[in-house]
Amino acid sequence: MGPDKLKILKEFDLSAVFQSKTRAEQIRALWNQFYKLYLLMQDKTTTKETFCHESQAWLDAFLAPSTGHPNKNNFVRGMYRIQDVTPYIHVLVNHVGEFLEIHQEFGLAAFxxxxxxxxxxxxVCLYFQNTLKDGGHENSRKSAILEMLEHENRQLYFALNETPNFFEAPKKFRLE
Known part of the structure; x- marks a missing residue:
């Protein structure tokens, strides 16, 4: 947690994880660039332009394609695919610069x-506990998303109308 993540980000020996020294160096370079972005986000003097430039450079390194022929010695495996870009990466590259500019007096730590x-x-809990996971009888089958939305709508209805959404447990009596 917290500072321990930064320690791993800065100091973890990736050659112990990757068999290829080249791959370990690629990942280390990517982590070093990410750490630089982390420091830029903490710095209140960072401009939108600087952060956008650095984050785009990091994304380019993240999405670096393979080079050379796979069956030759000059082959260098690429990093990640465009499908591996998560919503967090999208926000980092496309929106954090704006946030830094708009909310400079607060800093990103306020968010x-x-x-x-x-x-x-x-x-996730609702999907696994309260839906049929797109299954059920073929004549009454509903998508799991629709089931989840209906559940949320019922919860909102109960909350707005002060209707309890639970049943009291029956009282048990023990006769001796």
């Missing part, structure tokens, strides 16, 4: 993704 992460957790 948190915990609400988004919590919503994601709730959706």
């Amino acid at each position: 948190s993704c915990s609400a988004v992460e919590k919503k994601n957790h709730m959706q």
Whole structure:
């Protein structure tokens, strides 16, 4: 957590993980660039243009294609595919520069993704616990997304109308 992540980001020996020394060096360079972005986000003097330039350079390194012929000695494996770009990477490259410019007095430390992460957790739990996962009888089959939206709508209805959305447990009596 916290500072320990930074320690791993800066000091972890990737040659212990990757058999190829070249691959370990590629990943280390990518991590070093990411650490530079992290420091730029912390610096209140960072301009939008500087951050956008550096984040785009990091994305280009992240998406570096393979070079050379796969069956020859000159082959250098690429990094990642465009499909590997996550929503967090998209925000980092395309929006954090704007955030730095607009909210310079607060800094990015004032923002948190915990609400988004919590919503994601709730959706995953709902999917696995309360849906048929796109299954069920073929005549009454609903998509899991529709089931989840209906569940959320019911929860909102209950909350707005102060209707309890639970049943009281039956009381048990023990006769002796």
